[in-house]
Amino acid sequence: MSQTLRHPEILDLARRGGKVTVEDLARHFGVTHQTIRRDLAELAEAGRLERVHGGAVLPSGTTNIAYEERRRLNGEAKAAMGRACAGLIPPGSSLFLGIGTSTEAVARELLGHRDLLVVTNNINVAGILLASPDARVILAGGTIRRSDGGLVGPLAVQTIRRFRFDMAVIGCSALDDAGDLLDFDLQEVEVSQALLAQSRRTILVADHSKLQRNAPVRVASLADLATLVTDRPLAPDLAACCRDWETEVVVAPA
Incomplete structure (x- = not known):
């Protein structure tokens, strides 16, 4: 056949x-x-x-795929994006790392960075960074999401509002062709939106598969972010929008 x-x-x-x-x-x-x-x-x-x-x-446009499956998807691309994103973060930064397998890839690449203050609502990120003697790690409060080790809810948002971060690195579940970041969990979205208000520079780490997915809850627009780190060039229309918005697009080398 x-x-x-x-x-x-x-x-x-x-x-x-x-x-x-x-x-x-x-x-x-x-x-x-x-x-x-x-x-x-x-x-x-x-x-x-x-x-x-x-x-x-x-x-699916209403439920995310399982965490273990997400960990296996596009592993090489996530590792490359992690390296590219870590290269944008100078030593001595105050940093928030959000939920997601892509932010975990960033955390692995930060193990050689010096003098970092990292706040995270991702138990897996905290576990990775505990191997670094030069990173001070603060775990946000909140309700533990058993599916992926994320901390969400009002306590997580309250923790974020006590800081003014140099940088925040977030992921998303989907990215539509208009440049909107989308997710499945309203509580996680509220955490991400609080980060936008409390960070001097916000970086989205999202591989090309996010442009092929859908999710029901809007987080923000790429226009609200400083940088997108991805693994493939964007479609021409979205790339033109990013230029108009002055949103930097970093395509990680394979």
């Missing part, structure tokens, strides 16, 4: 089962695992599916 015929059937199987696996699809179509991985990669690139470990799921 040709690729043109496989793709609609793969999407139909995903709609019926919620998820497809490389193993099952290879058996179903009688083709190699490599062929199926290529099919899934192309469908994900087109925004029709989201890659997860061992297969793919339908993109």
Whole structure:
């Protein structure tokens, strides 16, 4: 069966089962695992599916995919973005690192930085930075979100409002073609919006897959941020908007 015929059937199987696996699809179509991985990669690139470990799921506009699956997605791109973002953060900075696997990649690249004050509502980020003898780490209060170790709610917002950060690094669940940052959890959005008010410079770290997703809650616009760190050039229209907004776009080298 040709690729043109496989793709609609793969999407139909995903709609019926919620998820497809490389193993099952290879058996179903009688083709190699490599062929199926290529099919899934192309469908994900087109925004029709989201890659997860061992297969793919339908993109959701109302619920996020599981944290462990997000950790596995675009790992090399996140590592490159982490390095690029860390390069923008000078020693001696006061810094907030938000929730997300991309901000965790930034934290790993900050282990060599000196004299940082880092406030975070991400338990995983705090755990990474504890390995740095030169980082003072403050964990924000709030309700622990068991799914990913995030701290959200009024206590997290109150903690943020006690600081004036040099820089804040945030992620998002989706980024639409108008430049709006989107997320799934209203409480997490409230944390991010408080950060915008309390930070001299805000950096969004978001790989290209975020432009293929949707989420229901608006966080802010790229126009409100100083910098976007991503892994691929933006579409021409959005890139032109960023220039008009004077939002710096940093494309991390592969």
